[in-house]
Amino acid sequence: MLTTRGWWLLASALSLTVLGLVLRQGVLAWLGLTLLLWLGSEWLFFLLRLARLRSSLTLQRTFADERGPVQTLWVGRSFTVCVRLSLRTGRVPFVLVCDPVAFAVRHRDGKTYADGPLGVTQPLEIRYRIECPRAGMARFEGVRVELTDYQGLFARWFFARQPVEVPILPAVVAPRRSAALLKRHNALPPPGTHRLAKPGSGSELLDLRDYQPGDPPRTIAWKVSARREKLITREFESEVPVRSVLFVDVSSAVLLPSPCAEAPELLSRPVDRLIELAAALFRVHTSRRDLSGLYLVDEEKTQWLRPARGRAHLNNLLRLLGQAAALGPRACRADPELLLPIAHSLAQEIYPDLLDARLNQVPFWLTWWIGGPLQPRHRHGIIDWLNRHKRSLLLGATTWIPLAVLLVNLAAAFTDAIPSWARTMLGAFSLLGLPLLVLLAWLLFLVTITFSGPRRKQFRWRKRLAALLAHKHGLPPGGLESLLQDDDALSEHLQRFLTSHHVPYTLPLYDQRGRWLFADPRKITRLAQALLSTASHGQDNELYVLLVDLLEDQENLLPLFSAIKVARARHHQVMVVQPWPRGVPLPDRPLPEPSNSLLDQLRKHYYQQMHTAFGRLKRSLAGLGVAVLCAEADDAEQLLLERMERLRRVGGRR
């Protein structure tokens, strides 16, 4: 609470008082006492102001665009954030407030901080502009408040938590139309209806056939009947709505972030592109009054919206996509030590009160004696091993082994069967080996303590975060120690913590045994179930677009192939859009010539693997009559729409 200035003033005032008393110099003692009293009164007022600020601070946050306040943000547009702080009672002469910008948005201009007096009638306002680079959820945690006196003798900051989550909806940009609209039919159906080459009640002629009793007289083709001298009936096409259902993959594999070359402060994820494509398709469907539905599929659950049309439905679809974009990857076997620094920093900023050493204590001796989980999944070298086993080593060498030797000596004293050479060895060990062992153990302990500073710091972080997470996630008694001992549990809870605060983080892709951490066959099973369910409830002329990563686990695609066969057998159309990693050449492009460096060679090998896997997937699905597109292609939207248009036209002609 006391700043450097405060400490110096306190020391000076005390010294002057003591000097005045010792030298019997009244002026010095008087000066020292005056300064001490002044410092004391400033401290008292500071504490009162701090208490008032903590108890009666109110915070109001609004978002606005050019036309006025908004409830949702949109990708590619800029918005004004306005934070208004005031006190319910009283007045504080000087505070500094700072509004941390949410991770999902980018600060554009304007100050994110303000300072000055704060009171009931003297609010503080922060106003700045942000832009939204991608869909998701912007979480504004609250404001950081710093209180100080005019002289800067005391300072204290705290975080006024008032989280606000605002969805960032994907941009609804209509893709450009490249193909000219040619009128191929006599009559264009109204929006929302499409021709289907099956007999129905449409207006376009489909076929002529012999008259059958019961046919309405108005369908008789009189001229043709006269020419053929028998009654001929006209058959018309069906006019049905086209239902499109998009299956969007939101599993961890597509949520994995990677550094974005264009903007290093942002991480790009395959799911962002999928959501962009899905939003564009929904926009086109809505403009044509087609019915659109959505399935969000991941490893554990499926969320869906049944096909419908209209602006409200489009908003619901986009909101669901926005929520999906806000998810984070999950890998329960990821090393928690990679996530600890970022999670601890976040907790220090937002939950400083819950990391306070008086509430969330780490005894000073704990890290000297205990060095982390007894059964770690991830090992970090010899120092880590020594740090974890230092207690056992020290106890063993200084207590258990000497005790055992003592017992053996006692036994030897009462037994004659032991040969003399064994007695000599035992005596030598007792007199020379044992002190050496104890010395060695202490030496090892001191070496471990000296070199394991960073590991002991990490263990302190781990304890504090484990307590915070156990409390926040409502773990039962014992949950705290479970997080301390179980690497997998801690990793899972850390990821949950970071995801809930929408903090981007990177995860290792492979574990120490080289296993891909994100392969999960449950996703394919869930996707197949969703496709089967939709196909079984679907009507004619439905389009299923699977925006799913299928490259990762091609051996387990059999359930999906079965579901696609069922859908095709029921005359539905299926397309697959494969997400593609940013920076990897597209499948139809040539690979760059690598230099001789190992990194380039490895990169080329990886590109070749990706291309091979894509080709294999394309061939397997082509056999089922399913087209596969690459999501990262520049004209992916256009290609997708053209293919869908073609699928619409062929309808039931097979």
Added chain:
Amino acid sequence: MRERYQAPAARDYRLASLVCLCVLALSLWHEGFEAWALLPLIPGLLSLLLLSSAGPIFVLVLLGLLYGIGSRVGLGTSESWWNSGLLIAACLSYTACHWRLLSLTKQAVPSDPRWAKAPAHPHLKGRWFQREQASVRSVQQTNAGEWLVLLLQASLFPLLGLGGWLVLDTEMSLGTPQGVSLRLWGLLWLAWVVLGLLGGGYALFTLLRWYHLSRDEAELFLQDELWSATRGPQRRIQATIVQQRYHAEKRGERP
């Protein structure tokens, strides 16, 4: 920085600091320190020029030295209470004005040491702990009220200090026990008062803090107490559970 330094509010505080330093020097002169009275002016003026926060401390140290050494060599023998009061008021005002000036121009809030420990990932840069604002007061936010408070403090606290000194002096003169030197008794008295105030204040505020704990804080504290009491057995239980799970994974019973 330059604009801040030339702003009216900064100019006023600079001027007030200069006036206080001059009054301080005059008072010292009047006390009989002759040319030595100009000594505290040097660090004061230098720190005003360089905007150093050490100025008031140097002035106080030099005052201590002047009085400490001066009494031995026969300087500063005047015993005018009014003059001493003026000196003390000037000293307090100078300290306050100088640091207020620094709050306006250089630093009002100290930097947080944790900022240096923030994660260094490029995508997290500037997101937290990296306070983007300069940690100074806005020069437009100053008002007449703070001058009034300063005047009040400069007149009130010397009086209170005088009262404190008189109490201490009386206690030292009259209440010194047999066999204890006057100086030692004064120091003991001061130590008791300071420690008593600090201890009492700390106890009071700790009590208030416990009383005003939020629900989250209270729950976390109880959870931590439970963990402290049962840490050993829990550690063994959880380690065994984890070990069993790893063994099951190795045997292929778990994925």
